[in-house]
Amino acid sequence: MSEETQAKAAAGADAPQSSQAASGPGAGPRGAGRPAGGQGGRGKFFRRKKVCKFCTDKLDTIPYRDVKLLQQFVAERGKIVPRRLTGVCTTHQRRLTRAIKQARNIALLPFATRH
Numbered sequence: 001m002s003e004e005t006q007a008k009a010a011a012g013a014d015a016p017q018s019s020q021a022a023s024g025p026g027a028g029p030r031g032a033g034r035p036a037g038g039q040g041g042r043g044k045f046f047r048r049k050k051v052c053k054f055c056t057d058k059l060d061t062i063p064y065r066d067v068k069l070l071q072q073f074v075a076e077r078g079k080i081v082p083r084r085l086t087g088v089c090t091t092h093q094r095r096l097t098r099a100i101k102q103a104r105n106i107a108l109l110p111f112a113t114r115h
């Protein structure tokens, strides 16, 4: 009788890791939970690339019926946003102004929102 040692190594040692839900990350002393955020709050408006949108899109004429487009350049109260805030070039700002005014006349945009 030959005993064959069947080396049945249990392949894959199962090590069931019990989830240790004991301590969360950073179990420090309570209270002092404010990270020192040293953000330089300089830019009131976050700086955007000052590239004329219409130049990049190669829009020669500004569609005055495109309300969604125009509304990007109209402030909440209905005012036209100045060029230096939007970054639109002079040429397009002029056309944009016309477009907005046209849109106002056909009641697509408000002249001024009521309070």
Ligand SMILES: [Zn+2]
Residues within 6 Å of the ligand: 052, 053, 054, 055, 056, 088, 089, 090, 091, 092, 093
């Ligand atoms: Zn332009």
